[in-house]
Structures are given as structure tokens and as C-alpha cells.
Amino acid sequence: MRNVVIGFLGTQLDMGKRRQWRPSVQLCAHPDFPIDRLELIHDQRHYHLACNVAAAIAKTSPQTEVRLVRIDMADPWDFQEVYGKLYDLAADYGFDEDRERYHVHLTTGTHVAQICWFLLTESRHIPARLVQTGPPRDGAAAQGTLDIIDLDLARYNALQRRFEAAARDHSALLLGGVDTANPEMQAVAERLDLIATGSDGPILLLGEPGTGKSALAARIHELKLVRRRIKGRLVRVNCATLRGGQALPALFGQRRAATGVVGSERPGFLHEADGGVLFLDRIDELGPDEQAAMLQVIETGRYCPVGSEAEVTARFHLIATAASDPGALLRAGRLRPDLHARLSQWVVRLPPLRERRQDIRAHLLDMIDSTERQLGRKTGFNADALARYLRFAQDPATLWPGNLRDLQASTHRMAVLAQRGRITVPMVEAEIATLTDQWSAATADLDEALLAELLPDAVGLDEFERAQLAAVVRACRECASLSAAGRRLFAVSRKEKASQNDADRLRKYLSRFGLDWGTVTGNQPG
Template identity: 75%
Template sequence: MRNVVIGFLGTQLDRGKRRGWRPSVQLCAHDGFGVDRLELIHDGRHYHLACQVAADIARLSSETEVRLVQIDLADPWDFQEVYGKLYDFAKDYGFDEDRERYHIHLTTGTHVAQICWFLLTESRHIPARLIQTGPPRDDKTANGTLDIIDLDLARYNALQRRFEAAAREHSALLLGGVETKSPEMLALAAELDLIISHSDAPITLVGEAGTGKSVLAARLHELKLIRRRVKGRLVSVNCATLRGDAALAALLGQRRGMARQERAGLLREADGGVLLLDRVDELAPDLQAALVQAVETGRYFPVGSDAEVTSRFHLIATTADDPAAAVAGGAMRPELAALLSQWALYLPPLRARKCDMQAHVLDLIGQSEHNLDRKTGFNTDAQDAYLRFATNPATLWPGNLRDLRASVHRMATLAERGRITLPMVQAEIARLRTQWAVSQSDPDAALLAKVLPDPDAFDEFDRAQLAAVLRACRESASISAAGRRLFAASRQSKTSQNDADRLRKYLARFGLDWAKVQMDL
């Protein structure tokens, strides 16, 4: 394989003004690195110097072919001009990697030229390695030093280990220090690490309540600070609280005169940082439209203002449903869903990663120790019993990590001597089962059970309709008031508007009357 070197003529160094060392000349005289061809780039103003360098190389290394390549640069410090002309040179060169091995000489040329060489080589527009030469250090390096730089970082084991260690640290940060075994969570952390490094587009965290979306968003902000992607703080808001006439002003801000005092607004507060919109699908449609414009353009009008305000922030949103599903359900505008769908990432529920249960329990015990300022731990039999219950397929953890956190903290608080015993675990399991049974019970069935001996004897359609009627009866002062509420639409087409009689007949179908309903409810 022939060695081909491409480099700029050193308009100062190749004149020998640095201890007589001339990089383009000495490059061709290094033992162990033969230069078969040197492509010496120069502009027309330095043609005679290029000829002199070529002649000196011929005397030192007769086997080296020197080709003079004229590239005229109006301003060698203009990045656009230098990169454009070197790109054109590379495009038209005709590299033959089967016969020749290519190198770029970085030592000569302006800093702009060196940066352009690096970019073209790293992107493989030029299939070459980089050469860095330096002046002699002692008598053993009369022709100076020569280092070959290969941009394949995988070849540099120490660097690779450092990158891998940094990646592990960032994954641990995103996972809150919990040593997860879940393939889904490991893949999520790795993907988020890459997204934060290379993208400023909105991130949407999708998952059930209690899966840790808001906590993960705070860790993402911390990692963005570490990566210097943002400088500002995390501004967090639960979108379910943005209601009524003041909601738009809370989001966009409000000019003085429209209110007693001027409001900066959430978007302005997040300038330079991260805006976390928890439960973003609960934003009102007008707020969703305003948010899309602010994210896409970085500009918006505060309420009551004729002057635009600029705010650049990174958006992290959380939602229980995928943005596309939220559009189908009418909860989200299509343009907002499109904005949030680029990086929509799913957090699996706790029941889908029971392999992490022990790690989460021990981590939560550590948090409780810190909060309670005392050492706390499980007895062996108690820990085994709790983990059997926690990892049982029948234990669904409907509140996910929120349920688990509350459960562990309860046991840690009640462990007066710092030990969680088997009876305490058994009592906690009973408490959880009772809580979940109440929260997951059918409210319609509970209501019907108060007035019907056997609710299951009726069709599901009839049970749902009757439950709605019973709620209206419970909330009305009289049977006439309940009838007016229940038949408000259809009564307009009736010649006789006796709503109370219609309601009596409906209740009678189930063996009920107004007195019985009022008494039992």
C-alpha cells in the first residue's frame, strides 16, 4: 500500500523559521514512515515557496512524488470558504483505498483549516488518518516527531473505558441509583442518555400514575445541566391545576394593567432551563395551541401585551396515554401530539418489572433511614415474606412506585427498634389488600347494592343507567326536581311534561319508588 499525505504548505514554518524545522520537508524524511506522494496545497501567492519545498523534498527523499495543488483562498480564516473548497477538493479527488493509504497533515495551515480537515476526515468525506508532526526534542529526533491519529476511538481502550464509565454514571443518575435488571428500564436509560446528548426536541414520558415520570423528568434536567445543554432551572407544573380564566395568564404571563401586578408566566420562568408539564393532556385546547407556538418559535404574546416575548426552554411532558391515543380520545390537539411524539418514551408499570422489586425496596428503606434519622432493616423472614407478596403475579401495585414507597415508609416508621418483623409485614400486606379492594371496587355496584337485593340479575346496560338515575335522585330535593334534571332534553318534545311521573314509572321497573330510594340512599 502506498502512503499518500495531503497537507497545506506552511507559509511560515516551511520557510524554516522555527529552529530550522520545516514540517512539510521533514515529514518526508522520517524513518519508518515513507511518503510515496505528498499533495502539497498552496495558493498562487506562495507558488515559489511551494516549488522550493518540493525541490528540498526531492533532495531528502527522492522516492517521494510531490504534487503541487493550487487552491486560492481569499481569507484562510473564513470557515465557510475553507471548508467549501476542501470539500470540493475531496469530492473530486478520486480516492483509491485498495491501492493507497491516505493521511492528512494537520501541522500546517490555519486553525480553521485544521478544524476543516478534522471534520472532513471524521465524516469520511476523506478516508484518511491524521498526522501531527512537531519540531525535534533531542538528537534522536532530528526530523522532529510524528504521531498518527486514528479517529476510530474504539482502538483507544482507555478512552473507551472512560466513555463507558461516564455512560454508566449517567444511567445510574437517570435510574435514581437503583441497580435495575429490567431490560426495558436499561434500554430507556440508554436511549434518554443519547437523546439528551444530541437533541433539544420535547421529551414525552408516557406511563401509568406512580411510575416515576416526574421524578425521571427532574433527573433529566440534572443530566442536561451536567451536559451543559441548559443553564436554567426546572419549572414544574401540574396541568390539571391550570383551569379557568387565569390559566392562560399563568402560562404566558400577563401585562400590568390587565391585572394588579405583572406576571412573568411559566414559559418566561423556564427561559434557559426546562419546563415540565405534568399531565399535559389535561391542558385546555387554547393553552395547547399557545404552547405549540411557543415551543416551535420561541416567541409568544403575554395576555394583554402587544409586544412579543422570547423564551427558549426544553420541554418535558408527562401523560398517561400515548399522544396519538390522546388525540383519538379528544384530549389533545393533533399539532401538540405531533410535537410530543418525536421522543415519546414509555415507562413500564411496577408489575411489569418485578425483577427490580428487591432493589427498589432496599433503596426505599435507605430513603426512610435518611428521613427518620435512624437505622432500619428487615428481619430475614420478614423481608422474604414481603418480597414474595410484592413479586407475586396477583399483586398488581395499582399505584406503582407510589404505593411501594408509602408501604415501605409505613413499615420503617412503625419499626420502633429499627427492625421490621414478620407480624409487621403481615399487617402491612393486609392493609394494602384492604386499600386496593376499596379503591378498585365498582361504585355503581356499591350504589345498586343499597337498593336492590340482587343487582347482578339485571343487564349491565340497565345497571349503569339505573346507577346514574339513583345519583340524580340522591342529589335532588324532590322527585320533580330529579325528573326535570334527568329528562331536560326529551321533555321539550313531550305534550305532557310530567317528569315526576316518568321517573316513578322508570323506578317501578326495578321494584323501587321515591320513598325507598330516599331512605336507602
């Protein structure tokens, strides 16, 4: 197969004034890279130089056919003109890939021409590989160096490994350096890496309390800094603390004219977040007026501080969290429909700890390391103590209602109480009892509040019935359908039954209390 090279005449380098090496000439002198035809692009002003180079090539490589291709350009540094002329050249060329192998010589021509060559070859408008030549190094052959660059990255394993390593580094950053074995959590990290890199749109993080939304927001901010998407800092706002008349001034700032009091001016959170990330924790806690004002600034980047008629600008990336599914908040009137639509561009759900029990060991050991640094002493588990704690922590019956927050508190307690630096089985047993008592007390209060929403006379139920019904209601609200809730609730007993109609069993159980799927969840039966 014939080798064909297309390249610009080097109007400076090919004169050979500074050194004997002339790139277009020496390109044809490499014994391991025979060139059958060289398409040498020149303009009318440098026609004589092109003829001179062609004559030199005829002496150096008699088998190389040199074709002079005239392309006149008013400005060889004008991207639009250069790309247009080379695009037309490619369209009219008539490439014959069955007989010829094409290359583009990058060394000659302007930097604009090099960029255009890259774009045209990468898009396959020119079906060629790139050739880069260089002058001879000390003691090397007179023809200099020659490298062939194929844009098929699959052939560049080293480059591919670097890309993969960078992706792993970014995932590790988003995961806080804790390896995850949970596919859903790994998918969250990979998705957020792409979002943080390619989009400035709002990100809405969903998840139960303690799943790590605030920590993840800080890591997203750090990744955006690494990727140079932002330059400013992270401003955290707990929207649940913004109440009444202080909410708007806190967010948007306040001019003295609004109060007439000297020293009453305040910049506002939006001003502080300019150029960085604004993190609105529990955005659904904002009032309707504040939500409307936030929507305007998200969409326009402009707002008026309280007491001012002059607009100011604020460019920031927004990360928000919500207490529950945005659809439920919308139906309950706690989230404006227009703000809901704006926040729905990027919605990321963090799975609770009970759905990724395979990660508990990694989180536990990472938290022990962190506590060691706080206490200034080494702390560790005895092997049997670690095994006992993990059996409890990874048991399906252990629900971890506070998620990572509960695990962090538990780890800290054991580390502090391990005065000799070792956590033993008796200490683990005591900690398990502490957690169980705490959860039981909290669940009892939550059960009463939960059932009060559905059954005003729930007080008349036995304690056992209240606990059982509350567990069923929670399962219904956490599952996508009546059938899914039934499969979860009757996972063990269904194996012993000839008929496995879990949905019907669950429907009959709810009907005992005058309840149905729609009443419990606000959804239609599934």
C-alpha cells in the same frame, strides 16, 4: 504498499526560524514511517519556500518524491473557499488504494484547513488516515513525534469505552441511579438520552400514577443541563390545579391593566421557564382555551400576557404528562387534535411496577438508603424478612396499583417502625396486611365506579361477580386485543383445555352481561 502524504506547506513553521524543527521536512525523517511521495500544497506567494523545503527533504530523505501542488486561496481562513478547493483536489486526484496508502498531514496549514481535512477524510472523500507531528521533546530524536490517527473508532477501544461509559452515566442519571434489569425500562433511558441530546421538541411521558414521571422530568432537565441544551431551571405546573379564570394568568402572566389593581401583576409560568424546561403535569386537565394558547407558544415561542397587547417571547423545552393514552383522550374530547399532533413527536411510556418486578429489589434497597438519610440512622432487613417481602412484592398477584409511590410508602413505614434498625419478619407480615387492606378498600370503590360506566344496574350483581367483572374490564383495557386479554385472563386454566380459544371464552363471558369488546374498550375486536 507505497506511503503517500498530502499536506500544506507550513508558511511559518517550515521556515525554521524559531527552531530547527521544520514539520514538512522532519515528517520525512522518521525511520519507522518511510514516505514514498509527499504532495506539498502551496500558493504562488510561497513558491520559493516550497522549493526550499523540497530541497531539504531531498537531502534528509532521498527516496521521498516531493510534488509541489499549487492551490491559490484569497483567504485561507475562509471555510467555504478552503473546503471547496480541497474538495476539488480530492475529486480530481485519482486515488489508487490497491497500490498506495494515503495520509493527510494535519500539523501545517490553518485551523480551518485542519477542520476541512478532518471532514473530507471522515466522509471518505479522501481515503486517508490523519498524521500529526510535533517538535522533539527533551532528549528525544531530532525528527520529533509522529502519531497516526485512524478515524475508524473500532480500532480505538479506549475511546469507545469512554463513549460507552458516558452513555451508561446518562442512563444511570435518567434512572435515578437505580440499576434496571428490565429491557423496556433500559430502552426508555437510552431513548430519552438521545432525545434530550438531539431534540428540543416536546416530550410526552405516559404511565400510571406513581410510575415516576415527575422524577423523570427532573432528571431529563438535569441531563439537558449537562449536555448544555438549556441554561434555565425546571418549572413544574400541576395542570389539575389551574381552573377557571385563573388558568391563563397563571400560565401566561398578567399585566395590571387586566385588573386595574396595584400589585396584581404576575410573571406567569412561561416567563419563569424561559431558557429552561416547562413541566406540565396532566396537560389534558387544561381547558380548550388554555390548550390552544399553549399550542401557539409551543410552535411560535411567542404569546401575549393577559391584559397586554404586546407579544413576549419564551424559549423553553416542554415536558408533559397525560392521564392516559393520548388517543383515548382525543376521542373523549379532553385533548385538542392539533395539540395531540404536536405532543406526539416524542411519546415515552413508563412501564408500571408490575411489568418490571425484577427491579423491585433494587428500588426497595435504594429507598431504604434514602430513608436512612432522612431518619439519620441505619436501617436494614433481616435476611428472612427481606426474602419474605420480596416474595410478596414480586408475586404476579401483587399488582402495585400505586406503583413506586406504594413501594416508597411501604418502605418508609417499615424503616420508621424499625426502632432497633432491623426490619423483621413480623414487621413484614404486618406491612403486607396493611398494603392488602388498603388496596382492597381502594379497589372496591374503583370497581363500583368502573362498572357504573358500563352497567347502570351493576348494583344488582353479587359482590363476587362485581369484583370478577371489574378485573376482566381492567384486563381488557390494558391489553391490545381481545385475544391478548383472553391469554392473560385464562393463562392457567387454558393449559387444561383441548381448545385454547381464549378470545371466544372472553367474548362469551362479556356477553353474559350484555357487553362486548368495543363497549368495554372503545376499540374494535382483535
